[in-house]
Amino acid sequence: MSRIVQPDEFYDRLVAVLRHAVGQFGSVMGPGRSGALASVYASHLLGIPWLPYKRQRVPLVLWPTLIIDTATMSGRTLRKAARKILGPSETLALFQEPPRLRFWFESPVCQRPMASSDVLVIQQPKTTWVLATVTPLGPQWWQGLTGTQDPNQQPLPIEAAERRSAC
Secondary structure, three states: OOEEEOHHHHHHHHHHHHHHHOOOOOEEEOOHHHHHHHHHHHHHHHOOOEOOOOOOEOOHHHOOEEEEEEEEOOOHHHHHHHHHOEOOEEEEEEEEOOOOEEEOOOOOOOOOOOOOOEEEEEEOOOOEEEEEEOOOOOOOOOHHHHOOOOOOOOOOOHHHEEEEEOO
């Protein structure tokens, strides 16, 4: 089971861990979506430029770079990020896992059991459709894909479909 970190807790932790960083860094970046969010917050709090994570050459005037992420389990992602940056950097994570953490901005995770929930996966050579429902699929399941009311016109061949449980 995971615990959800709410915005107030996130902000309080960020402020607490960044107290030592005021005036020590020239720029900030973060790996992934959660790292990008944490680094934008840090940029505003510290008054330093935010850099996209994919940027490998950091200008000399923006050294050293703070690489920040919301949570870490082993530190591998942050170490990898530090190796990619050409120039001095320091890594920082707001939370240590385990226990598993989720953040308010992450989409809900499907948790078993889900009563009468199915996923229909339809595969074509270059496209895969995934349709999730909370009730069994009825005869009009295809209306959302085609916008048509004609039950004889189906958007994709049913033979290519495979039914399986959600999650």
